[in-house]
Amino acid sequence: MLKTGKEHLEGLRDGRVIFIGNEKVDDVTTHPAFKNAAKTVASLYDIKHQSEFRDVLSFDEGGERYSMWFLRAKNKEDLRKRTAAHKKIADMSCGLFGRSPDHVSSFVTGMSTNPSVFDSDKYKFGNNLTAYYEHMRKNDIFATYAVIPPQAARNPEFYEKQNLPIPTLRVVREDDDGVVVSGMKMLATSAVFCDEIWVGNLIPLDPNQVKEAVTFVMPCNTKGLSLWMRQPIALNAENEFDSPLTWKFDETDVLVICDEVKIPWEKVFVMDDAILAREIYIKTPAHCYGNHQSNVRFWSKMQLILGLCSKVAKSTGADQIPAVREVLGRMSAQEATISGMIYGQIEAAEEWPAGYMTCNRRMMYAALDWCTENHSALIDELRTLCGGGVFQMPGNVHVMHDENLRADFEKYFQTPQMGALDRMKLFRLAWDLVGSEFAGRQQQYEKFYAGASFIIRNHSHRETNWEHFDGIVDNFMSGYDVPEHS
Ligand SMILES: Cc1cc2nc3c(=O)[nH]c(=O)nc-3n(C[C@H](O)[C@H](O)[C@H](O)COP(=O)(O)OP(=O)(O)OC[C@H]3O[C@@H](n4cnc5c(N)ncnc54)[C@H](O)[C@@H]3O)c2cc1C
DSSP states (O other), X not given: OOOOHHHHHHHHOXXXXXXXXXXXXXXXXXXXXXXXXXXXXXXXXXXXXXXXXXXXXXXEETTEEEEGGGOOOSSHHHHHHHXXXXXXXXXXXXXXXXXXXXXXXXXXXXXXXXXXGGBOSSOBOHXXXXXXXXXXXXXXXXXXXXXXXXXXXXXXXXXXXXXXXXXXOEEEEEETTEEEEEEEEEEEETGGGOSEEEEOOOSOOOTTOTTTOEEEEEETTOTTEEEEEOOOSGGGOSOTTTSHHHHHHOOOEEEEEEXXXXXXXXXXXXXXXXXXXXXXXXXXXXXXXXXXXXXXXXXXXXHHHHHHHHHHHHHHTGGGSHHHHHHHHHHHHHHHHHHHHHHHHHHTOBOOSTTOOBOOHHHHHHHHHHHHHHHHHHHHHHHHHXXXXXXXXXXXGGGGGSHHHHHHHHHHSOOSSSOHHHHHHHHHHHHHHHTSHHHHHHHHHHHHTTOOHHHHHHHHHHHOOHHHHHHHHHHHHXXXXXXXXX
């Protein structure tokens, strides 16, 4: 099934509990902090129904139509189709929606190619995972995940020694019909716009953290679940012209808090196994499928950054200066670099797991590392090109609503390169990417959404065949020895 935007928004009016400070949000589709981003989410569903994008964004299997991110790739052509769908979705938010509906669903699709990983000696949850994959694609589910324990609460001993309650989400009871969990997880981006939340552990747990080693999924309106929203950024935007990105792309981030939440057994995927809790992401293509989407999403954002660098330089006339052209050339090379890293992952795809194909994992992690490492510098290049232009503009677009002020504005603010209003529109957009609170959240997101940088590099280290590289050195050194004494 392919949901429409309207159907998706209706599903969000399900009694979910969301707090902004002490305010309880009744309806995310109408609340000023969320309503415009909710419309953006709806548009991601509606586009699948446009005939020109139907085959880019969905596929047929067994007479049913499914979103493309549920395609289990059997060859490079399938991988190309997945990439093209991610790109189309990412382009719709210029790469500013990290957790679009194709992110976590790609994790689950990757898992579904190797469900036996979920069968341990104690629990056989492989069938639960397969059933969840079928449920997701059949109902076109939008899920996010909360897979990180809250900061500074990763060591239960600290709390136990001081006789304090442990804040990290854990199993508190097992019943015949399911497990009961309590505690917090950080930081579910987009959860307020999702149908369901996947909860688990993407960073390693200590083997004795058995009760925290639980992986499950729950609907966003589950009894006992509350979503604590960070400061909403969208409230800063008075109109779209002055804050075009803030206006409709605040995808939101919440703390997930569970108070005696019952999870039926069929929605549990890992239980009491600290090692397996993490391995499900890397012994299946889950992490690779999901983060390939992140790479593609960053590519869309890079294209926006490059376009803004070019337009801003043109608007000031700086594009004619050789030193600035060199900067633009370097930025263009950066855009080509990320696109090459994405195409390369498909060309060097791996036949893994049996019967399926996955993007090249090392190249995917290299791209992830590259994006995390370079985002701030890329934004800073745009900031440099903007100069003080961002603050040269009137306080807001209402200057156009006063006849006299408008005449002065149009007279004084025009340049040989551009009219006053077009300049103002351009610099407002640029500021929303380099300096507004929205821009600040983007910086934090790009640094941390896949874990701190040392976590990403650990993935690269794990996936490297060190014997191959050591062998090159050994082979070279075997070609010579201690010279004969002359
Ligand atoms: C905007 C945003 C959105 C997010 N969305 C999601 C989401 O949708 N789902 C989800 O599950 N999570 C999400 N996260 C959470 C994200 O996964 C974590 O922020 C990330 O894993 C880093 O953990 P932390 O924030 O606790 O930082 P910490 O682990 O506390 O690290 C902070 C800093 O401390 C230093 N440091 C700590 N430990 C070490 C070490 N061992 N070696 C070297 N340096 C160290 C590093 O400088 C590091 O950058 C999001 C985060 C942000 C900022």
